[in-house]
Amino acid sequence: MANTSSTPVNTQKGQALILLTLAVVGLFALVALAIDAGNSFSDRRKAQNAVDSAAMAAALAKSQNQDATSAATARATSNGFTTGVNGATVTVNDPAGAGCNGANGSYAGLSGYVQVIIRSRVSAYFGSIVGIPQSNNCAEAIARTYQRSGVGATGGDSALYIMDPDSATMLEAASSNDLIIQGGNIFVNSYKHDAAKLTSTGDVITVNGNTLMVGGYKYSNVGRILPDPITGVPARDDPLAAVTPPGKPGGACLNIAWSGSGDIVLNPGCYSQIKASSGRIFLNPGIYYINGSQVTASNAGIIGNGVMLFMKNGEIKNSGSGYMQLSAPTSGPWQGMVIFFDRANNSKITITGNSSTTYTGTIYAIASDIELTGSGESDTLHSCVVVRHVKMTGSSSWTIDYKLEENYPMGMNVPIIELTR
Secondary structure, eight states: OOOOOOHHHHHHHHHHHHHHHHHHHHHHHHHHHHHHHHHHHHHHHHHHHHHHHHHHHHHHHHHHSOOHHHHHHHHHHTOOOOOOOOOOEEEEEOOBBBBBSBBBBBBOTTTEEEEEEEEEEOOOOGGGGTTEEEEEEEEEEEEEOOOOSSSSSSSTEEEOOOOEOOSSSEEEEEOOOEEEEEEEEEOOOSSSSSSSESSSSSSSSSSSEEEEESSSSSSSSSOOOEEEEESOOOOOOOTEEEEEOOOSSSSEEEEEEOOSSSEEEEEEEEEEEEEEEEEEEOOOSSEEEEEEEEEESSSSSEESEEEEEEEEEEEHHHHHHTTEEEOOOSSTTTTEEEEEETTTOOOOEEEOOOOOOSSEEEEEEEEEEEEEEEBBOOOOEEEEEEEEEEEEETTOOOEEOGGGGSOOGGGSOOOOOEEEO
16 A cells, blocks of 8 residues: 655645745835835925925025025925924025035026025834834925016016007107117007107117017108117006005195295195296105196296105196106105006106206106107106107207116016026
């Protein structure tokens, strides 16, 4: 009879139990490592969101002449990362420097670029079993701030905006002398083929800028636009359309017609007119709401620093030897705005050039014409001028000297903040 042999059933069960135990341990290890990896990834994503936000905060602070490092660290703290807490460090480099890999990138050392780096440490729940007690993350971001240039071909940051889209001869130069624009462009919004027309010997010259035209231009004498205009640019909307006019002050509007030989002083408020025909009128700082006929100076002076004239109705004019010396507020909601015509007010602005007349600040009169007239050389407008139509007559030579810091902060003038990495 043949012998037979077999493995005991209990031995087979024991081997299966060992294999099953090993499989469970291995699966548990994989799950544990996956949990640790997920925690590390979650922390990495949180750190990246925090560093992006901190870099943008730093760039914004830099654009406002504030401390970029304080702004970045405060924003990082609000998002859960503070140097010395839970192993985190927050580093701010202004300008940008070496990144997480220890090497300088393409933005290193460049002015206007701010870098924030967040390093964090995540403790492992199960990784220590396999010799990985923690994971280290590093996230970085670079943001920049810059001022959009005033010499491009988009119409932004212009010194002179001529905004009527439908009429011819919106820029009209009939003077024997020049109109010189410094610090920005001329933008002519009309689509007409003769939106600008020069009929005398004077030139229109932009220094460090361009004349940008939706339509075309025409010469009938030797006067020219220099350099040659850029035509066919896109039309644009009112650059100050979002600005809400000031409200009317309470009480009656005063009627001031001064013809004395001395001086008087006015305070901010509502006026039906401010008219000087001799002597001088001094305006204390503030808002002058004109709900009537005029602000005029004829053989007299109107002088005010830190003022804005809001023209609900009426014109502005100086004539003869009359002059105005007006400068805008340097702080507050109307910083940089010296004249604001209601958008329904189409009354005229007439500025007669002389050695005494000066305006500093934005002149906004979207429905109105402005005439620059007089004789002799004049440098009277330190302004961004936004009007319907410009006409230059007489023999004055005019300069519009536009500086951002002296004018109302239009949307195109605010600093641009953006992430670059």
